[in-house]
Amino acid sequence: MPKPGNRPSKYLRFTSVAFQMGGTIFLGNYLGQWLDAKYDRDFWETTLTxxxxxxxxxxxxxxxxxxxxxxD
Structure with missing residues (x-):
């Protein structure tokens, strides 16, 4: 079992969570906008976001x- 000093802090692991969430939502929204424009629909952006x-x-x-x- 590794020493507690060798593992990164559990708080440090989640510092990038906001960027990960923002990036995922941004990509879904961007893909939805592109599909709306390509197929002349208005539901893809909302659905994919x-x-x-x-x-x-x-x-x-x-x-x-x-x-x-x-x-544990």
Whole structure:
């Protein structure tokens, strides 16, 4: 078992969470805008942005669960 000093802080691991969430949501929104323009529809942007929000929340929650299991 590694010493606690050798592992990065669990708080330090989550400093990039905001950027990860923002990037995922941005890419989903950008893809939705592109699909709306390409196919002359108006639902892709909203749908993909919402799916991106749920996907980013899932990724963050799964990371938190993984870190909490490592602490046990």
């Amino acid at each position: 919402l799916l991106s929000v749920f996907a980013s929340m899932y990724l963050v929650i799964s990371q938190v669960i993984k870190v909490s299991k490592e602490d």
